[in-house]
Amino acid sequence: xxxxxxxxxxxxxxxxxxxxxxxxxxxxxxxxxxxxxxxxxxxxxxxxxxxxxxxxxxxxxxxxxxxxxxxxxxxxxxxxxxxxxxxxxxxxxxxxxxxxxxxxxxxxxxxxxxxxxxxxxxxxxxxxxxxxxxxxxxxxxxxxxxxxxxxxxxxxxxxxxxxxxxxxxxxxxxxxxxxxxxxxxxxxxxxxxxxxxxxxxxxxxxxxxxxxxxxxxxxxxxxxxxxxxxxxxxxxxxxxxxxxxxxxxxxxxxxxxxxxxxxxxxxxxxxxxxxxxxxxxxxxxxxxxxxxxxxxxxxxxxxxxxxxxxxxxxxxxxxxxxxxxxxxxxxxxxxxxxxxxx
Amino acid sequence: xxxxxxxxxxxxxxxxxxxxxxxxxxxxxxxxxxxxxxxxxxxxxxxxxxxxxxxxxxxxxxxxxxxxxxxxxxxxxxxxxxxxxxxxxxxxxxxxxxxxxxxxxxxxxxxxxxxxxxxxxxxxx
Numbered sequence: 001x002x003x004x005x006x007x008x009x010x011x012x013x014x015x016x017x018x019x020x021x022x023x024x025x026x027x028x029x030x031x032x033x034x035x036x037x038x039x040x041x042x043x044x045x046x047x048x049x050x051x052x053x054x055x056x057x058x059x060x061x062x063x064x065x066x067x068x069x070x071x072x073x074x075x076x077x078x079x080x081x082x083x084x085x086x087x088x089x090x091x092x093x094x095x096x097x098x099x100x101x102x103x104x105x106x107x108x109x110x111x112x113x114x115x116x117x118x119x120x121x122x123x124x125x126x127x128x129x130x131x132x133x134x135x136x137x138x139x140x141x142x143x144x145x146x147x148x149x150x151x152x153x154x155x156x157x158x159x160x161x162x163x164x165x166x167x168x169x170x171x172x173x174x175x176x177x178x179x180x181x182x183x184x185x186x187x188x189x190x191x192x193x194x195x196x197x198x199x200x201x202x203x204x205x206x207x208x209x210x211x212x213x214x215x216x217x218x219x220x221x222x223x224x225x226x227x228x229x230x231x232x233x234x235x236x237x238x239x240x241x242x243x244x245x246x247x248x249x250x251x252x253x254x255x256x257x258x259x260x261x262x263x264x265x266x267x268x269x270x271x272x273x274x275x276x277x278x279x280x281x282x283x284x285x286x287x288x289x290x291x292x293x294x295x296x297x298x299x300x301x302x303x304x305x306x307x308x309x310x311x312x313x314x315x316x317x318x319x320x321x322x323x324x325x326x327x328x329x330x331x332x333x334x335x336x337x338x339x340x341x342x
Numbered sequence: 343x344x345x346x347x348x349x350x351x352x353x354x355x356x357x358x359x360x361x362x363x364x365x366x367x368x369x370x371x372x373x374x375x376x377x378x379x380x381x382x383x384x385x386x387x388x389x390x391x392x393x394x395x396x397x398x399x400x401x402x403x404x405x406x407x408x409x410x411x412x413x414x415x416x417x418x419x420x421x422x423x424x425x426x427x428x429x430x431x432x433x434x435x436x437x438x439x440x441x442x443x444x445x446x447x448x449x450x451x452x453x454x455x456x457x458x459x460x461x462x463x464x465x466x467x
Contacts, residue, residue, distance in 0.1 A: 016402035017377040017428075199376070199402050268380050268424075270400055292402065293379035300380075322382075322398065 002198075005096040007034035012197040019196035020203050020295040023166050024336075027126035028196035029187050036099030037119050037174055040090040041112035048110050049090065054223065054242040055083065056233025062087045065146045065161050067231055069223055070102060075244025075251070076219040077226065078105070080211065082172075084148040084161060091148070091159060093121070093172070095213045119159075120180035125170030125204070128192040130341065133160075133171055136186055140171065145340040154179070154186045162341060165201060167208025167334055169341045203292050206301060209262060209333025215273055216260060216289045216303050224251040225305065226260045258286060259311040262333040263302045268293070269321050270300040271328070276320040277304055285310050285317055294335055301335045302328075346435075347454035350463065354435055355411045357451050362417055364439050367399065367408065370464055372434040375401040378427045383419040383441055390416060390443070397440055399430070411454065414445040 001008050010031055013019060022028040040049060046057040055068030062085050070078040079098035084091040094102045106113045124133060134141040137151040143162040151160045156179035164170040175183050187193050202212070211217045217226045222244065229252065236242055240249050265271055275288040291302030302319075310317060313332055318325040346356045352371035356364040372378065380400040390396045390410040397408035419441045423429050430438040445451075455463065 011403070012376060015377050017379075020402075203402055269382060270380055272405060293400070295379075295402070 005034060005099075007096060009034060010195075010197045011199045013195045016197070016199040016203065017295050019194060019200035022194040023126045023168055023196060023200065023204055024296055025127065026192045026194065027124055027128040027132050027170075027190070028166075028200065029184065029193050030123040030125065030196050030198070030201055031120070031184070032123050032172070032201075033120040033177075033180070034096040035121050036092075036094040036096060036102060037116040037121060038092040038094060038103060038106065039086075039114045039116065040092065040106070040110055041088070041114065042110070045090050045110060045112065046085075049083070050236070050242065051109060052105065052243065053081075053083070054232040054236045054248070056235055057083060057090070059233065059235065060085045063148055065148050065163060069228065069231055070105060071223070071243040072219055073243050075222040075224075075247040077213070077217045077221055077223065077228075078102070078219055080213050080217060080228075082161070082163065084159075086148065086150075086159070091174075097214060116174070118177050120175045120177050122173045122175065122180070122184060122187070123164050123166075123170060123201075124173065124187055124193070125164045125166040125168045126192075127169060127339065129168070129170040132187065132190045132192050135190065143171075143341075145169075145342045153183050156183050158183065165208075165210060166204035167210070167336060167338045168204075169339055203295055206290055206292050206303065207294050207296055207334065207336040208338060209303070209335060211260075211303075212290055221260075221305070222248055222251060222256060224248055225256040225258055255308055257308055258305045259308050260289075260303060260305055261311050262331040262335060263288070263304055263317065263319070263328045264331040264335075265300045265302065265319055265326050265328040267326060268300065269326055271302050271319040271321055271326070275302075275304075277306055277328075278318040278320060278325065279307070279310055280316060280318075282318070282325070288319065296336045301331075303333070306330070345451070347451060347456055348460035348463075349409075349411050349454060351409050353408065353411055355451075355454055358442070362442050362444055363412060363414070363451075364442050365411060366439040367430065367434055368460075369434045372431050375399060375406060376403045377401055378430045381423050381427045381430070381440070383424060384416045386416055386419060388416045390414065399427075408440065410443070412443065412445040412449045414443045414449065416441050416443050418442040
C-alpha cells in the first residue's frame, strides 16, 4: 500500500509482472476508488461544461462516454477525464490528485455538481473481462467500447462503462461504497480474475501509450503537443469556443513546438521520468515523462516530449541515463496494440 | 565453510576461501523491490570505494543503487543476472550473486553484521 492524494492505494498483490500478465491474458481487477466521481445535473450541464473542455459534450448521445480535458486559458491541460451521458445527467470520472481543483472549477461555472464520495470504482480489464462480467450481469456483453449503462451486479446498483486504462477490453464499475466489497468478491470469485495493483496499471497504460496526468500531461502541455488533438470535437475545433482555443488553433495550423512521442531505447536499461533526451549532436532535445521495462515486450519503453522536428517515427535520439548516452528510436504508440471492443 | 555477512543496505557478502568477497542482495531486499527487470553491474577491474554506488537494480516499482561493502577491485561479475534479472527474485542469496571483488588491505570482514544481527535488524523494520 502507498499513500497518494489522501488515499491509501494498493500497489501490488501477487507481483506486478503476474498482475500485468493477468490483464493481458485473462482478467485483472483494480481498485481505483481514489478517482473522483462527479455528476452534473440540469438541462444546461452539457452546454456549460463545454466552456471548460474541448469535447463534443452536447453531441454525446445517452449511453455513451468520451475522453476529454479540462483546459486553462493557455490551452494547458488541467486534468483529463471521462464524461458519460446517463440521460438525465452527466457523470464524470476525474483524477484523484486533481479532484478538489476540478470540483471547485466545476462549481465556479455550474450549479448541480454532486460529488459521489459514497461510491467505489473498480476496473475489470482483460480479454476475459466481458465473459466474467456477463456471468454476473448479462447485459454487459452487448455493450461496446465507451458505452455506459446502469447494471445490477450482485444486487448492487452499478454504473458501468466499457472502458479502462490498460489498452485491453474491460469495464469500469462505479458501486455504492457499502456494496463494493461484495461486488469485488463476486468478480474475484470468477476463475479468470486476479486482483491487480496500481504498479501493474502503470505498466499496462504505458504499453498502451496512454497519458498519466502529472507525468505525461499537465498544465504546461497542450492537447496538440500531447497528441490528444483527437479529443477535440469536430464542432468544437471549428468554433474554437474552449479555453486556450486561439493557441490550440495556432498549433493545429502551424504545428506545436514539441510533441509527445514513444521511444524505444536500445539495450535493457529503462529510462525513467526526468531522463534528458538529446539529439544526434548531443544537444538537448526533450525529456522523458514516463518509462519502464515493458512486461509484454521484455524491452524498455518510454514516453517523452521532443522538439517537433525530432518527432517523426524512427528518429535516432539519445537518452542520458546515469551519465551515459543510450541510443533510442522514436516509436509509434501504442507499444502493445489496443484490443477494445469497438 | 564460507562465512556470509550482511550490510545495513541489505546486501550479503560472502568471504571466499581465496579471500575474495561475493556480493549480492538479500532475500528481504528482492522482496521489497518487487519484480526486478533490469540490472547494471560494474565493469570488471573497476576500483571501488566502500559505500560507492557500483550497481543499479530496477524493479517495476523503482530504481535502487547497490553499494560496495568494501573498497577494492571488481574481479568478476555475474552475467546471469544481467541476462535474466528475474533470477534475483527467484534466488537472491544463491545463484543471483552480483559481483566478486578483491577487498583492499585492511578490510575487516568481521565489521559486517552476522546472520543473527541482520535478522535482528529485519525485525526492527
